Amino acid sequence: MGDPAGVGPEICLRLLQNKDIAKICTPIIFGCSSALDQTAKKCNLDRPERIITGLSEADRPCVLNISEVELNDFKIGITNAKTGQAAYSYIEDAINAALSGQVSAVTTAPINKEAMHAAGIKFPGHTEIFANKTHSERVCMLQYSSEVRAVFVSTHVSYAEVPSLLSEARILNTIELGAKAIQRIRGKKPKIVVLGLNPHAGENGLFGKEEQASIIPAVESARKLGLDVEGPVSPDTAFLPTKRQETDLFVCMYHDQGHIPLKALCFDEAVNTTLGLPIIRTSVDHGTALDIAGLGQANPGSLYEAVKLAVKFL
Secondary structure (H helix, E strand, C coil): CCCCCCCHHHHHHHHHCCHHHHHHCCCEEEECHHHHHHHHHHHCCCCCCCEECCHHHCCCCEEEECCCCCHHHCCCCCCCHHHHHHHHHHHHHHHHHHHCCCCCCEEECCCCHHHHHHCCCCCCCHHHHHHHHCCCCCCEEEEECCCCEEEECCCCCCHHHHHHHCCHHHHHHHHHHHHHHHHHHHCCCCEEEEECCCHHHHCCCCCCCHHHHHHHHHHHHHHHCCCEEEEEECCCCCCCHHHHHHCCEEEECCHHHHHHHHHHHHHHHCEEEEECCCCCEEEECCCCCCCCCCCCCCCCHHHHHHHHHHHHHC
16 A cells, blocks of 8 residues: 555555456555545545455455554654554565465555654665565566666665676676566567666766676676677667667666656656566555645556556566
8 A cells, every 4th residue: 555644545546446457456455444544535535345354355356454553643645654664564464465375466556765764664665675575685676668668777875876886797687687577578589778877888988987897798798698688878868769669678777867767758657566576566656745645636557557567477
């Protein structure tokens, strides 16, 4: 359900009413039924028809009631440590259900990192939580949409840290995980473009040495594995229309290198997924949007697409 104070409850309520989604899977909302009822009332939406206390009862779209927060403990639209703790608990329970085979995949609504940190939970985001809880060492983020597909060598870190995180092994790992995922989703060998870190991809070392030190060696190693890889490509031209049309996957060195073009082009349909896990995990590609939480204005499109992509991985 995500953070109870954000738009997660609203988009989850809309998911439960989506008949097209119900045709391809049985969505189970891990969350708090009272918080969902409160949001339903505020947003003039239908309350959940089916509330369950155990996954064996999930015979149709429903809510698995996990009472982690009381309504008088928080206000919709306001950051709160208790909602941060609740959101984390929903994630933990969903991960455990997936690891035990009780659910086929996990799709996450948005969490509030500030709220989680206030609760003493110091993970930078979903990706790191899933990697830790599933004991996965080789993971990366994939952002998927009709216009742009991108994997990321680094994600939730400061720009100052990025160069030190780039190594041939880490970049090659990201290329391999991304290639495998796109092959699985699209059913063909992907055309992959690896971006440089520096302006003009470093201009042969004129604007930085990262390309020569780690990116080019990783590209060469990927080619030796039989992958169709180009790069490093200058980041400022990589996402031009013709380049996007011929590219199945972009390998980005840091968070905003791929997130900015992707969200600018297809914000409402973009999906985030974590590769390298023993379970399937997809997510919306937006935050808790506290400014519109409880107003009935949240667009559930990204959540719908995230569920559809999870089903494609099955």
